[in-house]
Amino acid sequence: MDDRSALAWLARRAGFGLAPNELDAQVVAGVVSTLDRLVDPDRQGVAPAPDPWATLDLSGIDPRNVSNELRGGVISGWLGAMATTPRPLMEWMRWFWHGHFVTSQTVVHDPRMIVTQLRMLGDLAMGDFRTLLRAVTVDPAMLVYLDGTRNRRHQLNENYAREVLELFSLGIGSFSEDDVGSSAHAFTGWYVDVRTGESRFAADRHDDTLQQYLGRAGVHDVETAIDAIVEQSACAPFITARLARALLGPEVDSGLIDRLAGEFRQSGLQIRPLVRSILEVGLDGASTSMITTPVPWAVAASRATGFDLTARPREVINALRAAGQLPTVAPNVGGWPSGPAWLTSSATMARVEMSGGLAAAAAIDNPARVAAAAGDLDGLADALGRPEGFEPATRAGLRSLGSGPDRSSAVLTVALASPDLVVV
């Protein structure tokens, strides 16, 4: 890959695309410097990212009666941050962990808890995995979503105990049914104060009986249970594979995952160096083809066309819902699917429709529209974050629409929805 293509790859995989002319500036800065700024923005002096929900008024909420505007505001605020953050990889990592440690507004009705969780995921996204997993375990939204609040001494509820092992840390096959039962005891006692939306621990609801858990004796509470989980040999490979496939594509070499997992374990499950290593090997040729999902696609498409995702929140939210991926509303605890699930008729239709809307809204001097009007297909591909150009078939389809200012919306619609922007 030349530098321009390498930087565009980084923007597609480790961020949410590019604003007009952003790629030019990155080429001047260079790949190494851009990667440093993505992975370690504090140390590189990158401006801090504003809190996505800073303007959302969450005071005086009645959790039993939350307006759709407020629920939508949680989503819009985040979409806006994805598009405008000076620290795109940090926001991408929040998005990644949101798809990993799933909760949903369909179950968690108090938006304060959703925002609390998303802030926590952002704060801890690049730290050590134990701290993150511990925070998730007692996070208010998670306690509600997987019934931790219902898990009490003598009234064990296994929902979180199972999913924390199967989906969040080790994967199926690395634990037994007995482990599910014994950690349910250890996780008892946590609940959410519904007035404040904060989590609390009640010793009288906690079962402190010593448990045998994952081969370790004496597990009796959240701390000892989380310690037992992160000590398992399955933990590092499981998390590494999830992250590596999300960044490098589903066909990433399994030997490479093993090597990265070994480094991850050696580091004490430090996430930042793992992410850096994954991106470095990706730039070095380990990246495989990958189907993107509606949210990163929509944010990237909106950035390239200059559309403000927060300006018409209801339309944007309806469009993403139709596409099948609305942040904070995952379909189930497993999160959103990956791969060809996003090529279905419904997903394709939603993409075509959003493309039409974004194309129509693009300003007359937007670089993508200018290139479309001029019939400059290489310029158009570059403006859409594809400096290597369009596939031959896509070129033919775009050519068939002609050029000129009156054709630019049609050309831009097909380009945005094209396979080239779906397979990243």
Next chain:
Amino acid sequence: MVSRRQFLALGGGATAAAAAAVGGTALWRTQMHERVNDSFGTDPTGASTAMGPPARSGRVLVVVQLGGGNDGLNTLVPLGDGRYHDNRPSLGVAEADALTLTGLTTHGLHPALAPLAGWWDRGRLAALEGIGLPGQSRSHFQALDTWWRAAPGEAQRTGWLGRWLDAVGDPSDPLRAIAIGSGSPALLGVEATSTVIQDPTDFTLRVPRGVTADELTAAFLATATPMSGDSLLAAAQQSFPATLAAVAALQPALSPVPGAGGGADSRAPADAGAVPPDGPAPVLAPLLDAAARIIDLQLGTEVIVVSISGFDTHANQAATHPVLLADVARGIDGFLASIEAQGRADDVVLMTTSEFGRRVGENGSGTDHGQASVQFVAGAPVATAQVVGTSDLGHLDQGDLPIAVDTRSLYAAALDWLGGPTDDVLGGTYDRLGLLRA
């Protein structure tokens, strides 16, 4: 954002437009098939070699997936068994509340399932009790995988319905198998394709201002050829012709019904949407209503999988489960009535699936993941109203109902009814249990 004018110039549901759509679909389907064969280097004239024998015409299997693991024990309630109430002190359905079914003394229906009782009385509803796959997991995802693949312990990455679609008829026809609500891995085949309709009230392409539908269609179709050597890019390219074909063919069934809400449309079941004024909006009914209208189009659709979720009742089950069951019962009742009104009763079988049942003992306010559960088979082809299988509350397996009926028996009965092949698809011979007439 964009004009409401439809992408493909097909007026809402007029007969002529529907006919034109089907014609157009046939053209696109032909193009797709050639592309697929070209790209994989098979004999372009020998498309039929990839096809099995034609399917038995006109029959449609509808699978309703109750995602999350439906509590079978509170769906079909054991009567006269004190162990049930011992295990379910707060969640158990009181004997007096269970709906009695004609000729059945051992079980009653959960009262929320009342709309199904009439179908039992007419001999059009059967239940399978203690159903599951041997050794299935309490993990949602592993249990789902086991149910979809129906090939435990094998590296088979295809679904049971996908393998049937591969074996019979033209697997590249995306209209033979339709998933409504969300996609279904059961439909995954080696070659089989399917159409996913996430929201049947919004299955329309709309054209932006300043462009004609024809030129956009042509441009999108052009992006599909030549196919890329990258398999994911090729799949993305093919999504356009498949989608355009599906929209063209299905739009007559999926356009918003004029005067919807007034129930004026003759295709709608008489009591569709008949919910208590303050009750929750129906979830399954609109999806099954779309299924009924698709069946009415007679596009050669043979398998429809409708997916709903929310059955993972770890907590607050006393409040949520009756609502879920009422939604299921209303949906199935309306669907069977619609199909009967179409004169297609003998052509349609509906069955339910769910990844697992729930733990027999309650956990305080709900039930955790279990194993065996209860499923239903419904429609005129049902042989007789009966409960097949058992649930032995005296011999629990780690607190779960043991599996008494292999899920593949239900699948085998359904595949036989579709005309087979059955044993090849399921990798073995399973008792058909006398569920369906031939």
